[in-house]
Amino acid sequence: MxxxxxxxxxxxxxxxxxxxxxxxxxxxxxxxxxxxxxxxxxxxxxxxxxxxxxxxxxxxxxxxxxxxxxxxxxxxxxxxxxxxxxxxxxKDSPLFTTEIGMYSKVLPEWERILRTVKDPSKLYVNCIYHSLQPHQIIIFDDLVEMGYAVVRDRFLTQEEICSAYAKLAKIHAISMKFIHEQPEYLREFKNGLCDMPGLIDSPIISGGMAPFTELLGRIPELNKYQPYFEKISLHFKDRLRATMHEYRNHPQPGYNVLCHADYHSRNMMFKHNRETGCLEDCMLLDYQGCNVAPMAVDLMYSIYMLMGPAQRRDELETLLNYYLSVLQETLKKIGYQGSMPTPQGFWAEMKRHRYYEFLLLSTFLPISNGLRVHKLDLADMLHNEEARMKLYQLEDFVEETKSVLARFEKSGYFEDL
Known part of the structure; x- marks a missing residue:
């Protein structure tokens, strides 16, 4: 390289x-x-x-x-x-504290629970050292030496995404059991996207809604959606905070889990058989942002940061229903005594937290498209306004926007804004 x-x-x-x-x-x-x-x-x-x-x-x-x-x-x-x-x-974020807690406390316990129901899934790579003072540092065994690799030059296959969703579903399922039976166990995992110092008002969050709304006015086929996003733009950061802090401040009936919170394709590695090419395993990485929040937070993020354009268009329901099936199966195996998630409840939750998906489409998808398809520089897209504006001119992003907004409309996302 x-x-x-x-x-x-x-x-x-x-x-x-x-x-x-x-x-x-x-x-x-x-x-x-x-x-x-x-x-x-x-x-x-x-x-x-x-x-x-x-x-x-x-x-x-x-x-x-x-x-x-x-x-x-x-x-x-x-x-x-x-x-x-x-x-x-x-510099003042809790990222390292959170990740150390995940590797030293949560993930080993989650794996122990899976072993009791004869599930051999490996949820994390071995962590051999961690410290916060005098330096924030975590040291891991090298997954490359074990045959794992990050997929860089293509979008993930359906099989790879299902493998990643299976790991996430098992983490979510066990966290639901703990939230139901021992909520204090996860009380320290409370710092999400909105708790990073300055992040909520940074270009990462604030920089996309205006150019996206302008795009809707520029494309005749999309004009009808512009009034919706003009209204959405007035309160989307407040609604984002409400979603991220819901479990902590105003618990609602719904599906709260320990979210990964940065569940994208480069935060996982895949192992394929060297001779046959068959997929053998997926390992999730980077547990720095884990916090208890609605499961829709991870799943909506995955639509834009894990799936490719064809999967968002043709396979979205199939993939998310697969996640739900593994979640339900794992909950049954581990003896979960709470209210079991249902397909109807799951999709209702996705709609209830639609303001987060509005943000992901308007702000995260352009960056993801620029990074994954056009190989643009991440720092440049985040901090250079001129470079960021060009993302909304890309033809493939415009075509994706048409497809996604049609799905939003069909799902009732623009009702009762």
């Missing part, structure tokens, strides 16, 4: 990430006080657009132990060192 395909802040690791630090981490992990690192090298662990809220390195470590010479590949996630937009936006 060419150097320009990497994030600039991942080309050089911070000075403290050195032989002594890695040596101590491995010595503690392997319980070998004689362990000695003999060689250490770093490369970026992700490509541009894979993530935004942290920086990641792949460390290749050669070391000696009481059992001989070893080589290990590690994935290291930490915060940017240099001042900049990314560091300023996320």
């Amino acid at each position: 060419a150097e320009e395909s990497f994030n600039a802040d991942e080309m050089t690791p911070p000075e403290w990430l050195n032989v002594q630090f890695i040596g101590q981490v491995l010595s503690d992990h392997e319980k070998d006080s004689n362990l000695k690192v003999t060689n250490l090298s770093f490369t970026p662990a992700s490509a541009k657009g894979d993530h935004y809220a942290s920086i990641m390195f792949r460390a290749t470590v050669e070391y000696t132990t009481q059992n001989g010479n070893c080589t290990k590949s590690l994935i290291i996630k930490t915060m940017p060192v240099e001042e900049g937009v990314k560091k300023d936006m996320f």
Whole structure:
């Protein structure tokens, strides 16, 4: 991969990430006080657009132990060192605290519960070290070494999406059991999209509604939707906050779960058989934004950030109904005693939280399309207004907008705004 395909802040690791630090981490992990690192090298662990809220390195470590010479590949996630937009936006956020809680507390317990019902699903990669002081850092085993890869050069297949939905459904199902029986267990997972400092008023959230509404006025076929979005634009951020904070502030009858909250195609890796090409597993990544919220938050996000255009057009109901079937099956297996989700209730929930989907169409889909189809730079799209405006001129986005708005209209999304 060419150097320009990497994030600039991942080309050089911070000075403290050195032989002594890695040596101590491995010595503690392997319980070998004689362990000695003999060689250490770093490369970026992700490509541009894979993530935004942290920086990641792949460390290749050669070391000696009481059992001989070893080589290990590690994935290291930490915060940017240099001042900049990314560091300023996320420096006071709870992202690392949340992710450490997921890897050290929640996911191991969720897997234990699955094992009791003879479900072998693996929900997370092994985390060998984490700390918040003096540096925010998490170190994982390298999934690439185990045959997993991020899908970059194409949209996911239906089989791959179903595999990812199955993992999400199992995480959601167990969280529903805990919310019903032990709600205090997940009380710390309360920081969602609207709780990131400054994010709600940043271009990531605020920058799309105006150009999208202008687009509707520019395309005759879409003119009829412009008055709806002029009305939506007046209150969409308040409605977004209400959705994200509903469980915490005003619990409603509905389907609340521990959401992943950034459930997109580059936050998962897939393992295919090297000989046959058959899909063997999907591993979800990046649990930094997990919080208890309506399940519609994850599922609506996945429509725009996980599915491709053809799937949004032709397979949306099939894929989401598959998620629901795994959710229901898992709830039954683990002995959930609450009200069982139904197809009617599920789609009613999606409609109830439609303001979030209005945001995703107007603001997230243009960026996702620019990133995944046109290979544009994520930071440029987020922080360069001129670059962002061009996203609304792209013909494929205009055609997608026609399709999605027709679905909204058919589903009654514009009723009683």
